[in-house]
Amino acid sequence: MDFHPWDGPGHVLMWKGYKILLVNPPIYDFSAYDFWLKPYGLLRVAGYLRGKGELRLFDYLDRFHPQVPNSKKLRSDPLGRGQFYSEIIPRPAPFSQIPRNYRRFGLPRKYFQTFLMQEGPFDFALVQTVMTYWYLGVREVIEDIRTFSPQTKIVLGGVYATLCPQHAQGLGADLVIDGLELEPLWRFLKIAPDLQELPFWEGYENLKVGVLKLADGCPFRCTYCSVPQVYPKFQGRSLEYSLAELDFLHHRGVRNVVFYDDALLFRSDKILIPFLQQVLKKERDVYFHTPNALNARFITKELAKLMVQAGFKTFYLGFESSAYEWQRRTGGKVYSEELIRAVDNLTCAGADLNHITAYLIIAHPQADQQHVEASMYFAHSLGIRLMLSEFSPIPGTPDGESCRPWVDLDEPLWHNKTVFSSRFLGEAEVNRLKGLCNQLNRRLKNPLQDLL
Ligand code: B12
Ligand code: SF4
Known part of the structure; x- marks a missing residue:
C-alpha cells in the first residue's frame, strides 16, 4: 500500500524509495552566460524530498561538471561567472531573419542519454524551467526521458511553467506546477515533504x-x-x-x-x-x-x-x-x-x-x-x-x-x-x-x- 500524506494522522509510512531525477535543461538562445545561474527553485523543492527517495541531479548548465567539453577554453571570472559550453544549431523558423548564430548551451545531449541508460530507470523527473523562450531545452529533456526511461513521470515547474502553463502542458509532461502552490506536486508524488529541509546543493560534485x-x-x-x-x-x-x-x-x-x-x-x-x-x-x-x-x-x-x-x-x-x-x-x-x-x-x-x-x-x-x-x-x-x-x-x-x-x-x-x-x-x-x-x-x- 502506498503512503499517502492525506490519509490522515497515525498512518504508517511505507517508504517506497522512489528514484527521482532532477534536471536543469540546456538553454537554446542567441546568447547565454553563466551569470550565477542555478536552478534554485528545483533545488529547494528537491531539498524538501531529501531522505524520502533517491535523488539524482543532472544540471546541463553545471560548468564544473567533469564532462564539460573544452572546459579549459571556457573563460571564467574570479567571482564564479563564466562561459557555457555551446554548439551552433539551426535557428527555429520564426528567427530565420535574425542575422545571428543560434546556439544550444550546456552539456551535449548524448551525455544525458547515456546517463539515463546507465542510471535509470527513474520513477519521477522534476524539471526546472526558467525563461519562457528557453522551452526548446525543456522539450529536448522530455523527449529524451520518454525515449530512454519511458516509465518516468515528468513534472515541470518554475518560471515558464508558471507564465505559460497551457503551452507547457503541450510539451507532454505528466504534471505542470503552475505557480507557488506545491500541494499538487506532493499529491502526485505521494510523498509528504519536509519543509524544514535545505535545498539539495549536495547534488553537485563541485559547487562554487x-x-x-x-x-x-x-x-x-x-x-x-x-x-x-x-x-x-x-x-x-x-x-x-x-x-x-x-x-x-x-x-x-x-x-x-x-x-x-x-x-x-x-x-x-x-x-x-x-x-x-x-x-x-x-x-x-x-x-x-x-x-x-x-x-x-x-x-x-x-x-x-x-x-x-x-x-x-x-x-x-x-x-x-x-x-x-x-x-x-x-x-x-x-x-x-x-x-x-x-x-x-x-x-x-x-x-x-x-x-x-x-x-x-x-x-x-x-x-x-x-x-x-x-x-x-x-x-x-x-x-x-x-x-x-x-x-x-x-x-x-x-x-x-x-x-x-x-x-x-x-x-x-x-x-x-x-x-x-x-x-x-x-x-x-x-x-x-x-x-x-x-x-x-x-x-x-x-x-x-x-x-x-
Ligand atoms: C534570478 C533571476 C534571473 C537570474 C538568472 C536566473 C536563472 N537561473 O536563469 C539573472 C539575474 C541572470 C536573470 C536574467 C534575466 N532575467 Co531573470 N529572473 C530571475 C528571477 C528573480 C528568479 C528566477 C528563478 O530562478 N526562479 C525560481 C525560484 C527562485 O523561484 P521560487 O519562488 O523559489 O520557486 C517556487 C515555484 O516557482 C516553484 N518552482 C520553481 N522552480 C521549480 C521547479 C520544479 C521542478 C517545481 C516542481 C517547482 C518549481 O517552487 C517554488 C515554490 O515555493 C525571476 C523573477 C522571479 N521571481 O521568478 C526573473 C525572471 C525569470 N527574469 C526575467 C527576465 C526578463 C530576465 C532577463 C531577460 C532580463 C534582461 N532583459 O536581461 C535576463 C535573461 C538572461 C538571459 N540569458 O536571457 C523574467 C522572465 C522573462 C521570460 N520571458 O521568461 C522574470 C520572470 C522577471 C520578470 N521581469 O518578470 N534573471
Ligand atoms: S515589480 Fe518589483 S521585481 Fe518587478 S521590476 Fe518592479 S521592482 Fe523589480
Missing part, C-alpha cells in the same frame, strides 16, 4: 556558487514585470532557514553567494538587516552578489555600510531610464536622484565603483519616452558601469500585452529579448546602443575585463 532568497514577491507593480502577478504579496522567509542555507553553502565550499530576491532591500529592518547582523557574528569568507537588481531607493547610508561590511561585492541597480515620465508611468520604482544618492552611499561605505552597475532597459515599447542614450550618459556620469537589458515581452503584463502587434505572445519563442529588440529597434540600432554602452564602460577608471 550558491543562491539565497530571503523573501518572495515585490511591493512594486512595474508594468513590464511578471513578479506582481506570480507573487501576489511580499513575504519574508524564515531568518533561521536562510542562515542555515548560508552555512550549508559555506560548508560545501561556496565562496560566492547570490540573492535571487526581487526586492531584497524592502522592509530591510525586518529581513535583510537582521540577516546581515547575524552574518557578521560569524567569520565566513563569502562574497554576496545581487544579479537580480537592487532598488536604489532603499540604499541608505546605514544599509550600504552594513552590506559592504557583511561582504557584498557587486551591486546591480535596476535603473532602466533617467526619464522622469517613463519612470513614473512604468511604476515609479526608482527615480534619478535616488540612484545618485545610492551610488554615493555605497561608495562612502567602501564599495568599489567598478563593481556598481546600473541596468538600463532597451527596446521597451515606450522607448520614445525613455531617452535611452541620455539615460546611459546620466548613469555613466556617476562613474558606474552600465548593462543593457533588452526587453522581453511577458504575457499577462501590461507592457508585454501591448506588444501583440509586433509579436505572437502565444508562441514563447517570441518573448526572446534578442528577437524582440531586433524586431522593435532593428539590429543596427541595437548594435549602436551596445557599442555606446561598451564605449562608456571602457572610459571608466580601471574598467573590469568584460566577459559578457
Whole structure:
C-alpha cells in the first residue's frame, strides 16, 4: 500500500524509495552566460524530498561538471561567472531573419542519454524551467526521458511553467506546477515533504556558487514585470532557514553567494538587516552578489555600510531610464536622484565603483519616452558601469500585452529579448546602443575585463 500524506494522522509510512531525477535543461538562445545561474527553485523543492527517495541531479548548465567539453577554453571570472559550453544549431523558423548564430548551451545531449541508460530507470523527473523562450531545452529533456526511461513521470515547474502553463502542458509532461502552490506536486508524488529541509546543493560534485532568497514577491507593480502577478504579496522567509542555507553553502565550499530576491532591500529592518547582523557574528569568507537588481531607493547610508561590511561585492541597480515620465508611468520604482544618492552611499561605505552597475532597459515599447542614450550618459556620469537589458515581452503584463502587434505572445519563442529588440529597434540600432554602452564602460577608471 502506498503512503499517502492525506490519509490522515497515525498512518504508517511505507517508504517506497522512489528514484527521482532532477534536471536543469540546456538553454537554446542567441546568447547565454553563466551569470550565477542555478536552478534554485528545483533545488529547494528537491531539498524538501531529501531522505524520502533517491535523488539524482543532472544540471546541463553545471560548468564544473567533469564532462564539460573544452572546459579549459571556457573563460571564467574570479567571482564564479563564466562561459557555457555551446554548439551552433539551426535557428527555429520564426528567427530565420535574425542575422545571428543560434546556439544550444550546456552539456551535449548524448551525455544525458547515456546517463539515463546507465542510471535509470527513474520513477519521477522534476524539471526546472526558467525563461519562457528557453522551452526548446525543456522539450529536448522530455523527449529524451520518454525515449530512454519511458516509465518516468515528468513534472515541470518554475518560471515558464508558471507564465505559460497551457503551452507547457503541450510539451507532454505528466504534471505542470503552475505557480507557488506545491500541494499538487506532493499529491502526485505521494510523498509528504519536509519543509524544514535545505535545498539539495549536495547534488553537485563541485559547487562554487550558491543562491539565497530571503523573501518572495515585490511591493512594486512595474508594468513590464511578471513578479506582481506570480507573487501576489511580499513575504519574508524564515531568518533561521536562510542562515542555515548560508552555512550549508559555506560548508560545501561556496565562496560566492547570490540573492535571487526581487526586492531584497524592502522592509530591510525586518529581513535583510537582521540577516546581515547575524552574518557578521560569524567569520565566513563569502562574497554576496545581487544579479537580480537592487532598488536604489532603499540604499541608505546605514544599509550600504552594513552590506559592504557583511561582504557584498557587486551591486546591480535596476535603473532602466533617467526619464522622469517613463519612470513614473512604468511604476515609479526608482527615480534619478535616488540612484545618485545610492551610488554615493555605497561608495562612502567602501564599495568599489567598478563593481556598481546600473541596468538600463532597451527596446521597451515606450522607448520614445525613455531617452535611452541620455539615460546611459546620466548613469555613466556617476562613474558606474552600465548593462543593457533588452526587453522581453511577458504575457499577462501590461507592457508585454501591448506588444501583440509586433509579436505572437502565444508562441514563447517570441518573448526572446534578442528577437524582440531586433524586431522593435532593428539590429543596427541595437548594435549602436551596445557599442555606446561598451564605449562608456571602457572610459571608466580601471574598467573590469568584460566577459559578457
Ligand atoms: C534570478 C533571476 C534571473 C537570474 C538568472 C536566473 C536563472 N537561473 O536563469 C539573472 C539575474 C541572470 C536573470 C536574467 C534575466 N532575467 Co531573470 N529572473 C530571475 C528571477 C528573480 C528568479 C528566477 C528563478 O530562478 N526562479 C525560481 C525560484 C527562485 O523561484 P521560487 O519562488 O523559489 O520557486 C517556487 C515555484 O516557482 C516553484 N518552482 C520553481 N522552480 C521549480 C521547479 C520544479 C521542478 C517545481 C516542481 C517547482 C518549481 O517552487 C517554488 C515554490 O515555493 C525571476 C523573477 C522571479 N521571481 O521568478 C526573473 C525572471 C525569470 N527574469 C526575467 C527576465 C526578463 C530576465 C532577463 C531577460 C532580463 C534582461 N532583459 O536581461 C535576463 C535573461 C538572461 C538571459 N540569458 O536571457 C523574467 C522572465 C522573462 C521570460 N520571458 O521568461 C522574470 C520572470 C522577471 C520578470 N521581469 O518578470 N534573471
Ligand atoms: S521592482 Fe523589480 S521585481 Fe518589483 S515589480 Fe518592479 S521590476 Fe518587478
